[in-house]
Amino acid sequence: MSEFLIEGESLHKTYQMGRVDVPVLRGASIHVREGEWVAVLGASGSGKSTLLHLLGDLDRPDPDAGIIRFEGNTIQDKSNRRRNHFRNREVGFVFQFYHLLPELTVIENTMLPSLVGLNRFKYYPRREALRTRAKELLTSFGLDHRFSHRPRELSGGERQRVAIARALMNEPAVLLADEPTGNLDEHTGGEILDLLAEQHRAGLTVVMVTHDVSIANRADRVVELRGGQVVEEEAISHKP
Amino acid sequence: MYQPLLTNRYLASRVIPFIAVAAVALCVALVIIVVSVMTGFLNLVKNSGRTLMGDVVVTYPVSGIAHYERLIEMVNELDDVEASSPIVDSWGLLKMPYPDGPGKEIKYIQFWGIEPETFAAVTGYADTLYWKPPTEEKRAMMRDDDFRKRIADDFGEDILERFAEAGRTLQITPADPNDNEPRPAISMGIHVSAGNDRQRDGSYEPAIGGYWFMPKFEVTLTTIPVFDGAIGDSESYIFPVANEFVSGVFLIDDKRVMIPLDIAQKMMHLDEAKTYNDLTEEEGIDPARATMVLIRGKEGVEPIALRDQVAKVYDRFHVEHLGDVPKRGLNLKVMTWEQQQANFIGPIEKERELMRTLFMLIYLVCAGLVLAIFWAIVYEKTRDIGILRSVGASRLGISWIFLRYGFVVGVMGAILGFGLGYLVVHNINNIHDAMGHPPRWLVGSLSVLAVICALLTIVRSRTGRLLPVVVGTMTTLLLTIVALGVYIIRARGGIVIWDPEVYYFTEIPNDVDVGSAIITMVGAVIFSLIGAFVPAAKAADTDPVKALRYE
Numbered sequence: 001m002s003e004f005l006i007e008g009e010s011l012h013k014t015y016q017m018g019r020v021d022v023p024v025l026r027g028a029s030i031h032v033r034e035g036e037w038v039a040v041l042g043a044s045g046s047g048k049s050t051l052l053h054l055l056g057d058l059d060r061p062d063p064d065a066g067i068i069r070f071e072g073n074t075i076q077d078k079s080n081r082r083r084n085h086f087r088n089r090e091v092g093f094v095f096q097f098y099h100l101l102p103e104l105t106v107i108e109n110t111m112l113p114s115l116v117g118l119n120r121f122k123y124y125p126r127r128e129a130l131r132t133r134a135k136e137l138l139t140s141f142g143l144d145h146r147f148s149h150r151p152r153e154l155s156g157g158e159r160q161r162v163a164i165a166r167a168l169m170n171e172p173a174v175l176l177a178d179e180p181t182g183n184l185d186e187h188t189g190g191e192i193l194d195l196l197a198e199q200h201r202a203g204l205t206v207v208m209v210t211h212d213v214s215i216a217n218r219a220d221r222v223v224e225l226r227g228g229q230v231v232e233e234e235a236i237s238h239k240p
Numbered sequence: 241m242y243q244p245l246l247t248n249r250y251l252a253s254r255v256i257p258f259i260a261v262a263a264v265a266l267c268v269a270l271v272i273i274v275v276s277v278m279t280g281f282l283n284l285v286k287n288s289g290r291t292l293m294g295d296v297v298v299t300y301p302v303s304g305i306a307h308y309e310r311l312i313e314m315v316n317e318l319d320d321v322e323a324s325s326p327i328v329d330s331w332g333l334l335k336m337p338y339p340d341g342p343g344k345e346i347k348y349i350q351f352w353g354i355e356p357e358t359f360a361a362v363t364g365y366a367d368t369l370y371w372k373p374p375t376e377e378k379r380a381m382m383r384d385d386d387f388r389k390r391i392a393d394d395f396g397e398d399i400l401e402r403f404a405e406a407g408r409t410l411q412i413t414p415a416d417p418n419d420n421e422p423r424p425a426i427s428m429g430i431h432v433s434a435g436n437d438r439q440r441d442g443s444y445e446p447a448i449g450g451y452w453f454m455p456k457f458e459v460t461l462t463t464i465p466v467f468d469g470a471i472g473d474s475e476s477y478i479f480p481v482a483n484e485f486v487s488g489v490f491l492i493d494d495k496r497v498m499i500p501l502d503i504a505q506k507m508m509h510l511d512e513a514k515t516y517n518d519l520t521e522e523e524g525i526d527p528a529r530a531t532m533v534l535i536r537g538k539e540g541v542e543p544i545a546l547r548d549q550v551a552k553v554y555d556r557f558h559v560e561h562l563g564d565v566p567k568r569g570l571n572l573k574v575m576t577w578e579q580q581q582a583n584f585i586g587p588i589e590k591e592r593e594l595m596r597t598l599f600m601l602i603y604l605v606c607a608g609l610v611l612a613i614f615w616a617i618v619y620e621k622t623r624d625i626g627i628l629r630s631v632g633a634s635r636l637g638i639s640w641i642f643l644r645y646g647f648v649v650g651v652m653g654a655i656l657g658f659g660l661g662y663l664v665v666h667n668i669n670n671i672h673d674a675m676g677h678p679p680r681w682l683v684g685s686l687s688v689l690a691v692i693c694a695l696l697t698i699v700r701s702r703t704g705r706l707l708p709v710v711v712g713t714m715t716t717l718l719l720t721i722v723a724l725g726v727y728i729i730r731a732r733g734g735i736v737i738w739d740p741e742v743y744y745f746t747e748i749p750n751d752v753d754v755g756s757a758i759i760t761m762v763g764a765v766i767f768s769l770i771g772a773f774v775p776a777a778k779a780a781d782t783d784p785v786k787a788l789r790y791e
Contacts, residue, residue, distance in 0.1 A: 050785075058630055059785045080634065088632025099627045099788060103249035113631040115242040123241040166631070 002072030005034040005205050006055055006174050012065030013050050013228075024050045025061070026228035030207075032174070037196075037206040039219035046225045048209040049178050055207060056091045056176045057083050070173075088117040092167030096179035098159040100151040106162050107147045110134040113170045137165040141195065157188035164195060174205040181215060193218050242628070243637065247644045250617065257649055260613045260768075264653025265660060267602040268764045272661030274599055275756040277668065278592040280749020285585055286578065288489045293577040294325075294362040294536040295543040296550050300572040302466050304328065304510045304529025306564045311533060311557045312358075318549055320541040323361035326530035328353035328504035332463035334428075334497065338435055338452055349432060350496045351461060353504020353530075356410050362536040365498070368485040370430055370444065371455060372404035373397070387445050387453070403455055407483025410500045424500045425482035426459060429493035436484070442747065444486075454481040461499065465509040475507040488747070505529070527564070543576035550574050596756070603767040606653070610646055610771030618642060618775040618782075625779055626787025639776035646772020650765035658761055661752065668748045677734035678726045686723035690716050 013025040024047040032038050042048040053059035054068060057075050061068070068075040070090060075083060092113070100109045108115075114130045115123065123130075138144060141161040151159055160180060167175055177196065181189030197218060200206050208219060216222045223230050251257050298305065305311060312324045329352055336345040360366040373392075374382060382389060391399055406412050411422040430436050435452030436444045446453040458480050465472040479499060487493055505511040510529040517523040537546040551574040558565055566572045578585060618625075625638055664671065674682075697712025729735055 084632045084634045093630045103253050116631050116633045120241050
């Protein structure tokens with residue numbers, strides 16, 4: 001059994017912009033223990049979102065340029081089916097712009113990972129239990145009056161809470177949050193961070209990307225990314 | 241499990257898929273209408289051919305088949321034969337009772353000399369008579385001022401039965417049999433007389449308030465017999481009109497008359513006659529002849545099988561009357577009714593297949609439309625694809641959303657198209673009548689709608705937006721053009737789109753060809769799916785990271 005829940009080792013990632021290759025990650029490594037809250041701090045374009053996408057297997061590192069491991073197993077070695085399952089069950093993504101499906105209601109958006117992960121034969125027997133789970137999550141996030149609303153009818157803070165509820169629906173091992181407060185005012189952003197802290201206290205592993213030092217300081221540990229490499233790791237001692 | 245939910249929501253939340261559904265529906269309806277009418281037309285030709293001629297025909301034009309009674313006797317001995325009937329078929333001139341300029345109108349017609357009883361057993365002749373008592377069901381559907389009701393009111397209920405009897409027997413029996421002998425009579429196709437006006441409900445009204453009701457009049461048939469390779473002197477005969485018949489085939493209803501067989505034989509010099517040697521000594525008897533023998537098979541007997549049996553019978557008949565009757569070959573033919581009509585049926589069948597093939601190209605339109613519309617939807621839904629991938633959806637699962645979507649659009653379009661096609665085909669004669677003779681209120685309604693549309697466009701133009709102005713102007717123009725077109729059609733007294741003189745039948749076939757309709761619907765669904773494949777593949781290939789960054 002690995003010491004780390006999720007880790008990225010010597011990750012390289014290059015994007016092509018027209019005819020120009022733009023290296024974003026140049027051998028970045030990150031190691032996250034179970035139950036840890038790690039903030040990845042960096043300026044715009046430093047590659048922090050890319051690092052998060054690689055950890056969540058939403059993107060792939062350059063060929064032969066780094067390894068992603070989950071519970072000690074290399075993600076790249078797994079079949080596409082196992083990797084889809086990994087994204088569905090083991091990680092939950094939260095994005096800066098919420099990324100809710102506009103045609104679905106709040107409760108349907110929350111249940112989306114369950115709908116994706118289960119076929120109709122597995123879904124229907126568990127439908128009520130899943131609805132109850134989604135409702136409980138939303139209620140605990142103060143959204144019990146919003147079940148049948150569409151995302152466009154919600155405020156920014158409410159949308160982000162729905163996005164977090166969606167990320168937690170399948171009880172993932174790790175939450176990957178990409179600038180979760182980046183699109184919110186300070187007060188609402190604070191509420192969202194409180195919510196993440198609460199989940200963390202309940203035992204959830206969180207990897208959060210931010211460019212804001214004060215927000216990064218809410219984490220257990222801050223990893224700074226500069227020029228596509230991790231240049232500094234800092235353990236935060238002033239935990240609330 | 242998410243695909244059905246998203247398919248339904250994507251479908252319900254935007255207008256553009258319904259444009260695809262409408263386009264598919266129109267394509268399907270178009271194919272169903274065209275193929276149904278063509279198939280119906282072909283079936284009418286075939287059915288009317290069988291109804292009017294029986295299953296098998298033995299023909300020997302002009303000279304006629306001698307000893308035809310014996311041939312009929314031999315044919316009737318076959319187990320598969322229901323009935324047989326002799327015909328003398330020729331052409332002549334018919335002097336009508338009504339004037340055409342200073343004289344009477346002369347019409348070029350085909351006459352058939354028939355034995356009414358056996359002819360009715362072979363064909364549906366008795367049912368085609370027009371002046372007969374209607375069934376209760378038909379009477380209930382008739383207009384109050386239908387001419388048949390009017391003459392029944394004026395002359396008593398049995399008048400129509402008397403016409404029917406005269407039509408069936410081709411003779412008119414005087415009210416008092418002591419007065420006169422029964423007179424041989426003629427039965428004419430309903431369009432032979434220019435005095436019969438076809439009404440929009442399919443009934444006929446003799447012109448000038450019923451004055452030119454043919455069974456009141458006599459007509460004179462004149463023909464020129466041809467015998468021994470020579471043309472004889474013209475022969476004329478005056479017939480009272482017994483009845484008129486409606487076969488449904490315009491060519492026949494416009495050109496054919498029925499007269500008693502013996503009269504036709506006499507006029508064509510095909511009756512029994514003594515033969516003389518050197519014009520002085522009586523040599524023998526030249527038997528009566530018929531130019532055709534029509535044969536109906538029993539129910540379920542294949543015409544081709546029956547033809548082969550009749551051909552064998554004819555060969556025996558030929559041996560029996562060697563020297564008197566010709567051998568089967570160039571001029572004497574034993575054919576099924578379909579073979580006899582082959583020159584007519586063949587091109588229609590080919591034309592239908594050609595139309596079917598050409599209209600199949602419409603499927604490509606379905607596929608192209610679905611492709612274009614779905615491409616736009618995939619483009620619009622790029623971010624959704626990224627979100628779904630982030631929660632674990634597979635590439636195949638993503639593509640399945642759009643394939644389902646294409647399938648649903650295809651199925652909805654096919655069902656709607658079938659409904660539309662069915663409605664149009666079922667009511668095609670009413671639609672045709674309405675298009676040919678548009679009602680006055682239609683001009684008014686279209687004009688009012690055009691004015692309302694123009695006013696609304698002016699009001700909406702004040703918002704400064706261009707879209708309502710463009711849509712409003714186009715709709716106003718369209719309504720104005722249609723109203724103008726309808727007005728012009730009315731001003732010209734209507735137009736005949738389905739001209740029976742061109743299409744042979746007085747009514748447009750209105751039965752949906754269900755087999756072709758099902759093939760068309762399945763084709764539309766398949767091609768909608770084919771159209772959805774490309775956008776679905778594009779969706780599957782979408783990079784989730786780029787998709788999430790897509791604005």
